[in-house]
Amino acid sequence: xxxxxxxxxxxxxxxxxxxxxxxxxxxxxxxxxxxxxxxxxxxxxxxxxxxxxxxxxxxxxxxxxxxxxxxxxxxxxxxxxxxxxxxxxxxxxxxxxxxxxxxxxxxxxxxxxxxxxxxxxxxxxxxxxxxxxxxxxxxxxxxxxxxxxxxxxxxxxxxxxxxxxxxxxxxxxxxxxxxxxxxxxxxxxxxxxxxxxxxxxxxxxxxxxxxxxxxxxxxxxxxxxxxxxxxxxxxxxxxxxxxxxxxxxxxxxxxxxxxxxxxxx
Amino acid sequence: xxxxxxxxxxxxxxxxxxxxxxxxxxxxxxxxxxxxxxxxxxxxxxxxxxxxxxxxxxxxxxxxxxxxxxxxxxxxxxxxxxxxxxxxxxxxxxxxxxxxxxxxxxxxxxxxxxxxxxxxxxxxxxxxxxxxxxxxxxxxxxxxxxxxxxxxxxxxxxxxxxxxxxxxxxxxxxxxxxxxxxxxxxxxxxxxxxxxxxxxxxxxxxxxxxxxxxxxxxxxxxxxxxxxxxxxxxxxxxxxxxxxxxxxxxxxxxxxxxxxxxxxxxxxxxxxxxxxxxxxxxxxxxxx
Numbered sequence: 001x002x003x004x005x006x007x008x009x010x011x012x013x014x015x016x017x018x019x020x021x022x023x024x025x026x027x028x029x030x031x032x033x034x035x036x037x038x039x040x041x042x043x044x045x046x047x048x049x050x051x052x053x054x055x056x057x058x059x060x061x062x063x064x065x066x067x068x069x070x071x072x073x074x075x076x077x078x079x080x081x082x083x084x085x086x087x088x089x090x091x092x093x094x095x096x097x098x099x100x101x102x103x104x105x106x107x108x109x110x111x112x113x114x115x116x117x118x119x120x121x122x123x124x125x126x127x128x129x130x131x132x133x134x135x136x137x138x139x140x141x142x143x144x145x146x147x148x149x150x151x152x153x154x155x156x157x158x159x160x161x162x163x164x165x166x167x168x169x170x171x172x173x174x175x176x177x178x179x180x181x182x183x184x185x186x187x188x189x190x191x192x193x194x195x196x197x198x199x200x201x202x203x204x205x206x207x208x209x210x211x212x213x214x215x216x217x218x219x220x221x222x223x224x225x226x227x228x229x230x231x232x233x234x235x236x237x238x239x240x241x242x243x244x245x246x247x248x249x250x251x252x253x254x255x256x257x258x259x260x261x262x263x264x265x
Numbered sequence: 266x267x268x269x270x271x272x273x274x275x276x277x278x279x280x281x282x283x284x285x286x287x288x289x290x291x292x293x294x295x296x297x298x299x300x301x302x303x304x305x306x307x308x309x310x311x312x313x314x315x316x317x318x319x320x321x322x323x324x325x326x327x328x329x330x331x332x333x334x335x336x337x338x339x340x341x342x343x344x345x346x347x348x349x350x351x352x353x354x355x356x357x358x359x360x361x362x363x364x365x366x367x368x369x370x371x372x373x374x375x376x377x378x379x380x381x382x383x384x385x386x387x388x389x390x391x392x393x394x395x396x397x398x399x400x401x402x403x404x405x406x407x408x409x410x411x412x413x414x415x416x417x418x419x420x421x422x423x424x425x426x427x428x429x430x431x432x433x434x435x436x437x438x439x440x441x442x443x444x445x446x447x448x449x450x451x452x453x454x455x456x457x458x459x460x461x462x463x464x465x466x467x468x469x470x471x472x473x474x475x476x477x478x479x480x481x482x483x484x485x486x487x488x489x490x491x492x493x494x495x496x497x498x499x500x501x502x503x504x505x506x507x508x509x510x511x512x513x514x515x516x517x518x519x520x521x522x523x524x525x526x527x528x529x530x531x532x533x534x535x536x537x538x539x540x541x542x543x544x545x546x547x548x549x550x551x552x553x
Contacts, residue, residue, distance in 0.1 A: 166374030171393040
């Protein structure tokens with residue numbers, strides 16, 4: 001235990017997994033104990049086994065899976081919004097990073113939104129776009145793109161100037177310098193920005209599906225809450241957390257595949 | 266040294282790699298924190314009119330890199346450079362980046378996502394060079410240069426898989442693949458360890474024999490200057506002025522015996538005396 005207070009000595013993977021699983025198990029045990037003791041009423045805190053059976057009910061009941069349908073809808077919305085974030089947000093971020101005058105013009109419009117209450121925009125979006133799909137997509141898009149654009153800009157600006165000078169010396173046009181020397185260097189950090197954007201969208205998905213929800217995980221949770229089916233609410237929240245985690249893992253894996261040189265540097 | 270008032274008449278034959286560079290009365294000043302100006306280069310006039318290795322030797326931070334960057338047309342942002350004076354290449358005043366020269370930096374800017382081969386071939390991704398030569402031809406030349414710098418078997422590796430010296434070899438190959446008339450080297454071996462530096466100096470000598478051109482090589486290493494240079498130009502510091510300018514006729518590679526000879530020792534003492542006479546700070550290196 002001599003390495004206990006040493007931030008530079010991480011435990012070996014086996015021990016790390018053991019510690020992680022142990023604490024999750026401890027919480028589960030405490031939760032079970034509280035639920036079984038009857039100290040908190042069933043209507044306020046569903047027992048873990050109730051959540052598991054609610055999960056089973058949502059996953060398969062009466063010949064169809066509510067959970068699968070809801071998940072597909074939510075993932076679909078997330079993917080559409082995510083594509084828009086990538087197609088629109090990354091070029092804007094690159095241009096802002098590459099041209100300081102564009103940055104000076106646009107950053108007052110973009111940067112403050114990072115700390116703006118995006119949720120408060122929802123009624124405005126409903127007023128402008130109605131209560132259909134486009135409103136939900138737009139909400140996810142805005143929520144994520146205001147994080148992504150500044151991150152992409154910072155990624156571009158973090159590329160050492162020597163790469164730009166080197167390309168310039170070889171006779172590259174300014175645009176070639178950006179495209180051939182700066183952007184390729186910034187790609188791993190741009191990929192990080194996309195990962196963050198998707199995490200942000202998962203946290204906003206329930207809000208996006210709050211209004212006029214007919215499908216989706218947000219609607220599933222909202223519906224269960226209306227009937228005070230707290231076990232289903234818990235199950236729904238856990239599914240969202242699991243999906244967000246899976247998305248994160250997948251994207252990190254993809255990033256390592258696409259930019260293997262980053263970790264070698 | 267008196268400044269020639271008329272630029273040398275250029276002999277413009279594209280096949281011959283001869284080029285004339287005239288640095289005329291260069292003054293460079295930067296705004297100082299105190300509100301005044303700091304003069305870093307003070308009326309430097311130099312003529313380079315034949316192929317050869319020219320060493321610009323001066324203490325660290327004396328403004329020699331600034332001078333070199335002017336020759337390459339890479340100018341700092343937000344400051345007028347030069348403050349006065351001009352650089353003429355084949356009689357034409359040089360204002361910005363031009364395709365007669367290629368620069369090799371101390372910080373080799375190799376793209377980490379490209380293979381060694383693609384890094385050397387990088388210039389041919391640019392419009393300027395792509396249109397000048399068919400692909401088969403430049404591919405052959407890249408392969409030749411990789412062989413010349415000893416990286417033929419590493420063509421498929423990425424820069425992160427190479428050592429610092431090998432990365433600098435990639436940068437050298439990328440510069441020479443364009444067959445520049447002028448090769449500008451900004452302390453290229455300054456960050457390498459002693460043994461690698463010696464290997465790289467030897468490599469430069471070999472490469473120069475195959476691809477002779479006008480080399481201007483900035484260094485603060487007296488030993489390096491005497492080992493490589495056909496001509497050594499000694500700059501003082503703050504501001505940089507030409508303190509000395511002499512030729513070294515000893516053929517390369519210069520043996521250890523020559524380096525210990527009275528001639529070499531005499532030159533070294535002469536250089537150090539010039540540098541000590543100048544008032545500014547800054548350091549030079551001598552390896553014994």
